[in-house]
Amino acid sequence: MDFFKRHFFVALSAVLGLIIIAYVGVQGNLQLLFGVVVPYLAALIFLEGVIYRVIQWARSPVPFRIPTTAAQGRSLPWIKRNLGEKLDNPADTPHLIGRMALEVFAFRSLFRNLRTELVKDPDNPEGARLIHWSYKWLWLGAIAFHYAFLVVILRHLRFFTEPTMGVVLMLDKMDGFFQFFTPAVYLSGVVLVAAVGYLLFRRITNPTLRYISLAADYFPLLLILAIGLTGILLRYFFKTDIVAVKELAIGLVTLHPKLPANLSALFYVHLFLVCALFAYFPFSKLMHAPGVFMSPTRNLTCNNRWVMHVNPWNYPVKFHSYAEYEDTFREPMIEAGIPVEKEQ
Amino acid sequence: MADYKNEFGVFAERPKVEKKIFDRNKVIAGLVIFLVMVTIPLWQNLGKTVAAPTPNLDTPVIQKLAEKDKKCVMPKEWMRANHMQLLVDWRDNVVRTKEQQVTTSRGRNFVASDKKQYLASLTNTCMECHSNKAQFCDQCHNYVAVAPNCWGCHLETGKKLAEAK
Missing domain, CATH: 1.20.950.20 (Transmembrane di-heme cytochromes, Chain C)
Incomplete structure (x- = not known):
């Protein structure tokens, strides 16, 4: 099994x-x-x-x-949005409540469900074509x-x-x-x-x-x-x-x-x-x-x-700057012929 | 958990996340709504003692019966769970299948387990003894909130079929 x-x-x-x-x-x-x-x-x-x-x-x-x-x-302002877009991407609380209500009562995200399939397509060089289609079941x-x-x-x-x-x-x-x-x-x-x-x-x-x-x-x-x-x-x-x-x-x-x-x-x-x-x-x-x-x-x-x-x-991040990096690896870098900013 | 380290040593302290419930009021309001909703039956019945229904068998006809005849057409325990099925079978038998062919014999007769024959009729057999619909039928029906449609035709006060004949 x-x-x-x-x-x-x-x-x-x-x-x-x-x-x-x-x-x-x-x-x-x-x-x-x-x-x-x-x-x-x-x-x-x-x-x-x-x-x-x-x-x-x-x-x-x-x-x-x-x-x-x-x-x-x-x-x-000249990019217009219809009601669906306002509900799907809410900019204020009333629309947000709308989005939640759609989700809770109508399962909005499941409604977006897609099915992805390879279908035969002789016109396509590979003989198949990838399609996405709405799948509400x-x-x-x-x-x-x-x-x-x-x-x-x-x-x-x-x-x-x-x-x-x-x-x-x-x-x-x-x-x-x-x-x-x-x-x-x-x-x-x-x-x-x-x-x-x-x-x-x-x-x-x-x-x-x-x-x-x-x-x-x-x-x-x-x-x-x-x-x-x-x-x-x-x-x-x-x-x-x-x-x-x-x-x-x-x-x-x-x-x-x-x-x-x-x-x-x-x-x-x-x-x-x-x-x-x-x-x-x-x-x-x-x-x-x-x-x-x-x-x-x-x-x-x-x-x-x-x-x-x-x-x-947010915590203060301890940066490891390039200068410090060079300080640590200066000798091996010079030895390997890698250019350094400071010789000493 | 230790602070974040790499080969050069500590490069960042562990982020200090406050130990608290974020959006406290909203979360608690939601939980309270949830609690109240799922415990509605508790509030509804708070402090009540709900008595189970006690179907009344005290009717003139039953009182007149001899002690050995004081029994239903089927055992009491079976009737409590299945009486609706019996009545529907009787109805189908009498009204929908048999009576169209035979008016008086088999379709109207119900043979009980003790071989005794009964007329298959709600008004004439069941309610002959249980003439107290309110105390006998309705009590349990109301208790479990079922509304059988028997009484649409079988009027409790209506003239009985036998008498009409």
């Missing part, structure tokens, strides 16, 4: 291992561990980990503006996945709030708008699994992408896929008593945990996978969620041309 396959199978067996752990644990009557202890632990690790890492990032100085932009910066997969996941998470608030918040009820209604199958199929669940499936498929089938993919890339995808699939199984095929699910969830958030007896092993598998995702979050690439807000290339105005940014901790 080569290096790349190994990374995929390590991640796959980790997810399968988590499923087996939860299943075996529940068969061994460890409901208290998997229903109460692990969720609390996962929530604590998630909160503390995210805060810790964000503060660690905030301790790194960012003295300069990094104008890695794809648009014309503010320049001479990654953006579409990513945005479908993120919004579907957001809706799925918000929908789950119906287990955590009593009475259920109006927003959640409305979302629930919209999500099950096409009332087919019973219980009504949630579109977000279908989109979530399809989009994660595409993102995984693309990682496996594209050779260049497979080359740079590690277990840490496959694991979150497989984990979220497993969460989505167990959730779909629980809702449509192997139903569990959701009143008992809500009793458990409400018990957790009111800090009076209570363990209903009537929950299936599949439910505990689903719950344990979610806990694993939350606990894994601060240690993983999933930290891009807070990270996008802390990206110096995105969250600073590009004003280098008219505001001077002085590094506040």
Whole structure:
């Protein structure tokens, strides 16, 4: 098994291992561990980990503006810029907020994704031509996945709030708008699994992408896929008593945990996978969620041309001047016939 | 970490980076927003004790039943998780597939695990015993925020099919 396959199978067996752990644990009557202890632990690790890492990032100085932009910066008055250019290379705070909003809500940088390919071209002396073309599938997969996941998470608030918040009820209604199958199929669940499936498929089938993919890339995808699939199984095929699910969830958030007896092993598998995702979050690439807000290339105005940014901790550099260099190497230089400025 | 050195000795002191959180206010504001958002369920339920629903079985019809007949068409535990599936199967069987061919026999009959036959009907069988929709059905449905569309047709106060016949 080569290096790349190994990374995929390590991640796959980790997810399968988590499923087996939860299943075996529940068969061994460890409901208290998997229903109460692990969720609390996962929530604590998630909160503390995210805060810790964000503060660690905030301790790194960012003295300069990094104008890695794809648009014309503010320049001479007769160089006109349209709104897109102003947003891509913001000169003031409102446009900067626009750039961040585009990035956070619409995944602007993924939208710029290009595909580079060699195409056959008989007119070309080499018989091939390098082309770059706009390739939106990654953006579409990513945005479908993120919004579907957001809706799925918000929908789950119906287990955590009593009475259920109006927003959640409305979302629930919209999500099950096409009332087919019973219980009504949630579109977000279908989109979530399809989009994660595409993102995984693309990682496996594209050779260049497979080359740079590690277990840490496959694991979150497989984990979220497993969460989505167990959730779909629980809702449509192997139903569990959701009143008992809500009793458990409400018990957790009111800090009076209570363990209903009537929950299936599949439910505990689903719950344990979610806990694993939350606990894994601060240690993983999933930290891009807070990270996008802390990206110096995105969250600073590009004003280098008219505001001077002085590094506040510039230290006096000890130069080694040419005169000193010559002082050190004068004799060998003369010996080798290299001209020197001072003979003595 | 030592200062930067080359073969001539120290040429630069290690840069003295302040040990602090840069953009402190913005970072802390962001973290507070994050914390408040992810702990919404905690605030929502702060200090509350949410009682689990207790579906009420105290209806005139159930009271009249003999002790050995006080049971549902399927085991209680199974019904708690799967009653919606049973009802939908009944509906499909009666309304969409069978009844067009046979009006009275198989399509309307549900044979329980103890070989007892029931009329496959929400209004006439289920709600015959569970006539207290608000205490029996609605309590759990509201608790888990589901809005089944059964009641679009099966009006609780509506005339029963059997009586009409």
